[in-house]
Each structure stands twice: as C-alpha cells, then as structure tokens.
Amino acid sequence: MGLQAGNLKFGAFVPQGWKLEYAGIDAATAWRRSVELAKQIETLGYDHLWVYDHVETVPRREPTHVFEAFTMLAALAQHTSTIRLGQLVTCASYRNPGLLAKTAACVDVMSGGRLIFGLGAGWYDREYQAYGYQFESAGKRIAYLAESLEVIRRLWAEETVSFDGEFLHLDGAYCDPKPVQQLPQIWVGGGGEKKTLRVAARHATHTNWQCGIDEFIHKSKVLEQHCDSIGRDFNSITRTHGPDCRIFDSERELREWCSSPTGGNIWGKIPEDEYISNHFVGTTEIVAEKVQAYVDAGCSEFVLWFRDNPRSESLERFIKEVVKR
Numbered sequence: 001m002g003l004q005a006g007n008l009k010f011g012a013f014v015p016q017g018w019k020l021e022y023a024g025i026d027a028a029t030a031w032r033r034s035v036e037l038a039k040q041i042e043t044l045g046y047d048h049l050w051v052y053d054h055v056e057t058v059p060r061r062e063p064t065h066v067f068e069a070f071t072m073l074a075a076l077a078q079h080t081s082t083i084r085l086g087q088l089v090t091c092a093s094y095r096n097p098g099l100l101a102k103t104a105a106c107v108d109v110m111s112g113g114r115l116i117f118g119l120g121a122g123w124y125d126r127e128y129q130a131y132g133y134q135f136e137s138a139g140k141r142i143a144y145l146a147e148s149l150e151v152i153r154r155l156w157a158e159e160t161v162s163f164d165g166e167f168l169h170l171d172g173a174y175c176d177p178k179p180v181q182q183l184p185q186i187w188v189g190g191g192g193e194k195k196t197l198r199v200a201a202r203h204a205t206h207t208n209w210q211c212g213i214d215e216f217i218h219k220s221k222v223l224e225q226h227c228d229s230i231g232r233d234f235n236s237i238t239r240t241h242g243p244d245c246r247i248f249d250s251e252r253e254l255r256e257w258c259s260s261p262t263g264g265n266i267w268g269k270i271p272e273d274e275y276i277s278n279h280f281v282g283t284t285e286i287v288a289e290k291v292q293a294y295v296d297a298g299c300s301e302f303v304l305w306f307r308d309n310p311r312s313e314s315l316e317r318f319i320k321e322v323v324k325r
Contacts, residue, residue: 009301010323011048011086012041014076015309016067018054019266022310027065033310034067038076040312041083044319048084048116049076050303053091056127059266070103077111086116088208088242088303089189093122093133093141097148098173101155105179113180117152118208120189121145121196142195143167149186149203156183187240191215193222201226206238208303212278213290216241217297241299245280246307247287247317254282263307280304284317288325 014034015021022030041049053069069087077085085107090100108115121141122128128135147165154161155175163170188204190196191211200207201223209219220239227234248254258264258272265275280287291302306314
C-alpha cells in the first residue's frame with residue numbers, strides 16, 4: 001500500500017543513466033544499483049516508480065549506458081511486488097504502436113497489473129537523428145500521438161483491430177495478452193496548449209507537466225477549456241507534476257550546489273533563481289511549501305527526479321520529512 005497524504009501520490013525515478021548519473025560506472029554495477037533503488041523506493045512507501053524513454057544521454061551526448069525503458073520495467077517488475085511501474089513518457093514515434101501496445105500489455109501481465117502507460121509526442125531531435133527516426137514537425141508528431149492513443153486503447157480492449165489513419169494502418173491486428181488492468185492509466189506528457197492538451201482532454205487519465213506553479217495553474221485552465229469543448233468532466237483527469245528534487249539543510253548549501261558544475265540547472269537554459277523556484281530543491285520546509293502550492297492548484301500526484309541519484313539521501317528524506325507535512 002503506497003504511502004499517501006490524503007489522496008496524494010508520490011513517485012520516484014529509478015536511475016538508468018540518461019542524465020549521466022552512471023557515467024564512469026560499469027553497466028553491471030549500475031544495474032545492480034538500479035535494482036537496489038527500485039526495491040528501496042517500494043519499501044519507503046512511494047506509490048510508483050518511473051523510467052525515462054530515451055536511448056542517449058543529456059545534457060551531453062556521451063558513450064555511456066542508458067537502460068531501455070520497457071526492458072528495464074519488465075526486469076524491475078520481477079524485483080518488486082506492489083509498486084506501480086511507469087514511463088514518463090514513452091515516445092510515440094520510437095516504436096510501431098501495435099508492438100508498443102503488446103510490449104506494454106506484456107509488462108502489465110508480468111507485473112500483475114501494475115503498469116502505468118505514459119505517452120508523448122517526442123522532442124529530442126538529436127536522438128531521432130542518431131537512431132534514424134524521422135523527426136516530423138510538431139503538428140505531425142502530435143497527430144501521430146493522437147492516432148497512437150486511439151489504436152493502443154482499442155488493441156487492449158478489442159479482439160482484432162483494423163485502422164486506416166493518416167499515419168497508422170492496422171489490418172485485423174491481434175494484441176494478446178491483454179493487460180491485466182482494463183484499462184491501464186494513460187498519462188499524456190507535454191503541455192502544448194493548442195494541440196497536446198486537446199489530445200490529453202480526449203484520451204488521458206492523467207496529464208504530466210514540468211513547469212512553474214503559475215504555468216501549472218494556466219495550463220489547468222486551458223485543459224479545462226478543452227474538456228468543456230468535448231463534453232468531458234475536467235475533474236476526471238488527474239494532473240501531475242514532475243520536478244527535480246533535492247533536500248538540503250540550509251539555503252547556503254543549496255546555493256553552493258547550484259553554482260557547482262554538476263548542480264542546479266544542468267541544462268543551462270534558465271536562471272538559477274527560476275530553477276530553484278520551479279523545482280523541489282531546498283530545505284525540508286521550503287520543499288513542503290512548494291508541494292503544498294501545487295496541491296492547492298489541483299495537482300494530486302508527483303513524480304520526482306532526485307538530483308543526488310544514484311545516492312538515496314533525498315529519496316529517503318522527501319518521503320520521511322516532506323510528505324508527512
């Protein structure tokens with residue numbers, strides 16, 4: 001049973017190498033640590049554990065291992081027993097949607113019905129280039145996402161599926177085994193207000209945004225408008241947030257970390273104060289206040305990337321010191 005504060009749920013990423021957290025560590029040792037952390041996340045009482053769906057590292061491309069999302073979840077399903085398992089989020093155009101539906105359904109069966117299915121339009125153009133994937137315009141990638149969501153839900157629910165869309169074509173496709181769950185949660189990642197949130201309004205059980213509190217409130221209003229336009233209950237969609245997290249003992253310690261080469265905003269795109277404001281970094285008291293602000297804005301689930309991965313100090317402190325507040 002996951003540790004919850006009221007109706008709140010909390011999840012944590014298992015390190016897989018994508019953000020260079022395993023640079024200099026051999027693959028076998030890294031995998032053993034990922035298994036240890038997955039077990040610890042479950043034992044501590046988090047509601048779900050997560051992986052990214054990427055194949056090369058950020059913020060720099062380096063020749064080091066990045067464990068693949070679905071094979072990683074299938075393996076972790078055998079090392080855990082109760083915690084839910086998700087991807088934040090699968091890139092729709094990295095896999096044939098029929099195969100993706102089958103892969104995800106198999107993970108659900110192998111885990112005893114614990115899959116969370118995340119899907120997004122994709123964005124990492126250099127990764128597309130490296131693997132020979134066609135990087136279409138944003139509009140086409142979002143349209144592909146919408147068709148994928150329709151097809152995958154049908155494959156999970158119907159005996160055979162035929163579909164003739166703009167991008168996807170199925171001819172009497174089987175998808176067995178079916179998921180144990182009917183149907184798994186569908187988390188649509190991305191906050192594009194004209195198209196992505198419209199897709200989410202139609203198909204998602206959950207949305208996931210990674211943005212500041214003011215933007216979260218604004219996107220919530222836009223999502224509600226899209227729901228109203230199609231006659232869907234806005235409150236039937238769970239809104240979630242996926243920030244960085246690291247717990248410090250003092251403001252001075254936080255600032256020193258932010259100014260270090262591996263600290264703060266490693267992407268280098270936003271000012272230090274904005275990074276601190278938009279992510280759950282700081283003392284226990286400050287982080288708790290940030291969480292509460294999102295809760296007050298209607299966010300009920302959180303998925304955290306702990307910046308001290310593959311260590312577990314912040315992972316432990318968040319659940320023990322922040323959640324109870």
